[in-house]
Amino acid sequence: MVVKQTPTMEDYLERLLMLQAENKPATVTEISRMMCVKMPTVVYAMKKLSEQNLVEYNKRSPIKLTRKGKRWGANVFRRHEALRHFLVEILNVDPDIAAEDACKMEHFLSPVSLERLSKFLDFVLKCPRGKPEWLEGLAYYFEKGERSEELLARCQRGG
Amino acid sequence: MVVKQTPTMEDYLERLLMLQAENKPATVTEISRMMCVKMPTVVYAMKKLSEQNLVEYNKRSPIKLTRKGKRWGANVFRRHEALRHFLVEILNVDPDIAAEDACKMEHFLSPVSLERLSKFLDFVLKCPRGKPEWLEGLAYYFEKGERSEELLARCQRGG
DNA sequence: CTCCTTTATTAGAGACATCTAATTAGAGAG
DNA sequence: CTCTCTAATTAGATGTCTCTAATAAAGGAG
Numbered sequence: 001m002v003v004k005q006t007p008t009m010e011d012y013l014e015r016l017l018m019l020q021a022e023n024k025p026a027t028v029t030e031i032s033r034m035m036c037v038k039m040p041t042v043v044y045a046m047k048k049l050s051e052q053n054l055v056e057y058n059k060r061s062p063i064k065l066t067r068k069g070k071r072w073g074a075n076v077f078r079r080h081e082a083l084r085h086f087l088v089e090i091l092n093v094d095p096d097i098a099a100e101d102a103c104k105m106e107h108f109l110s111p112v113s114l115e116r117l118s119k120f121l122d123f124v125l126k127c128p129r130g131k132p133e134w135l136e137g138l139a140y141y142f143e144k145g146e147r148s149e150e151l152l153a154r155c156q157r158g159g
Numbered sequence: 160m161v162v163k164q165t166p167t168m169e170d171y172l173e174r175l176l177m178l179q180a181e182n183k184p185a186t187v188t189e190i191s192r193m194m195c196v197k198m199p200t201v202v203y204a205m206k207k208l209s210e211q212n213l214v215e216y217n218k219r220s221p222i223k224l225t226r227k228g229k230r231w232g233a234n235v236f237r238r239h240e241a242l243r244h245f246l247v248e249i250l251n252v253d254p255d256i257a258a259e260d261a262c263k264m265e266h267f268l269s270p271v272s273l274e275r276l277s278k279f280l281d282f283v284l285k286c287p288r289g290k291p292e293w294l295e296g297l298a299y300y301f302e303k304g305e306r307s308e309e310l311l312a313r314c315q316r317g318g
Numbered sequence: 319c320t321c322c323t324t325t326a327t328t329a330g331a332g333a334c335a336t337c338t339a340a341t342t343a344g345a346g347a348g
Numbered sequence: 349c350t351c352t353c354t355a356a357t358t359a360g361a362t363g364t365c366t367c368t369a370a371t372a373a374a375g376g377a378g
Contacts, residue, residue: 008365028326041366043327048364060326060373091275101272108263116250116301123300124293129311132293134283141282142275152288167335187356200336202357207334219343219356 005054007107010076011035012045013054014106016065017073026063079106082117089125090135092142164213166266169235170194171204172213173265175224176232185222238265241276248284249294251301 005013015035019026028046032039050057054069065073080102087098109117124132140148164172174194178185187205191198209216213228224232239261246257268276283291299307 006364029324037365038367039326040328040368044365087272087275091272091279093272093275097269097271101267101269104267105264108260108267110256110260112256113246113250113252113260116246116252119301120250120297123297123306127311128306134291134293138279138282142278147282147287152286165334188354196335197337198356199338199358203335 005072007104009045009049009054010072010107011103012042012049013065013069013073014076014080016055016063017070017077020065020070028063031063076106078118079109079114082114082121083109085121085125086117089121090138092139164231166263168204168208168213169231169266170262171201171208172224172228172232173235173239175214175222176229176236179224179229187222190222235265237277238268238273241273241280242268244280244284245276248280249297251298 012031012035015031016026019030019034024030028039028042032042035042046055046057046063049055049069053066054072056064056066083105084098084102087093087101088095091098093101124135137148137152171190171194174190175185178189178193183189187198187201191201194201205214205216205222208214208228212225213231215223215225242261242264243257246252246260247254250257252260283294296307296311
């Protein structure tokens with residue numbers, strides 16, 4: 001019965017899912033390259049994960065996520081994407097930095113917060129009437145350091 | 160020359176700052192209680208931090224942050240607060256959960272993202288014309304699972 | 319088949335952060 | 349001063365994740 005994974009293990013699960021999604025074989029070498037760790041580290045991790053039935057690991061053959069591992073990886077990925085999108089789309093953070101931050105923070109976003117963050121993004125970015133004006137105002141504020149009088153006026157006209 | 164702290168050490172610095180702010184003496188026992196670790200763990204941490212001149216630690220006397228340690232702690236706190244506020248004020252996450260999530264994620268928020276997040280919160284919560292309407296719409300969306308037609312219409316009147 | 323190269327694994331060590339158990343220091347009661 | 353209690357420290361162990369160095373397996377070139 002698995003109830004928790006360390007951030008490290010979650011990273012491996014997420015990476016395995018990515019590889020699978022791209023139809024790349026998940027080899028020790030490949031994972032090691034992508035995660036910037038040495039091969040023995042990967043072997044250690046795969047053994048750990050297979051003890052928990054999150055991956056199917058047989059020496060010298062490509063690694064496969066189990067159904068359980070896939071679910072877990074997908075979950076990590078959702079958290080990653082929610083955070084990354086928020087940073088990029090709302091906060092206008094540089095995509096590389098956003099990805100890095102998301103990659104670290106993803107392990108600590110609780111289910112409730114994830115759900116809210118996702119809904120927030122939907123609310124803002126999938127508004128049936130197009131992107132809300134305040135997003136523009138926010139971008140202006142980021143850039144100039146002050147609020148756009150014009151947008152401020154327009155945005156509040158209806159309030 | 161200190162360039163980085165582990166999340167753990169950042170937590171101690173933050174906690175020390177809190178104690179100081181409340182004028183409570185920072186003893187091993189107190190820190191141990193507050194951080195839910197045993198006393199030897201605290202001693203270990205204080206030794207580590209004092210090696211880096213982040214705290215003044217002399218056996219059997221109250222622990223003090225150095226100027227450097229204070230700065231670092233304050234920085235952690237800023238990240239904590241930005242995240243917590245976002246979760247509470249924007250995403251309406253339960254305050255306890257928000258605090259927990261913030262406490263974990265705070266260690267991984269880059270300076271750029273912090274700056275943007277803080278500005279975002281200012282922009283939204285310190286709007287000179289009061290809280291923007293879309294926040295209400297968002298709360299509605301969280302609660303009902305769908306957009307409020309009324310607010311949608313009003314919010315867009317000016318766009 | 320033998321040699322070489324690449325890939326993977328094992329063995330062993332180290333950093334970090336935690337614990338338990340044992341010890342020491344200090345403070346207050348008598 | 350001695351006894352006792354609490355606070356603090358030391359010693360030693362553990363789990364996680366990483367590394368390097370050494371070894372093993374597998375696949376191709378000849």
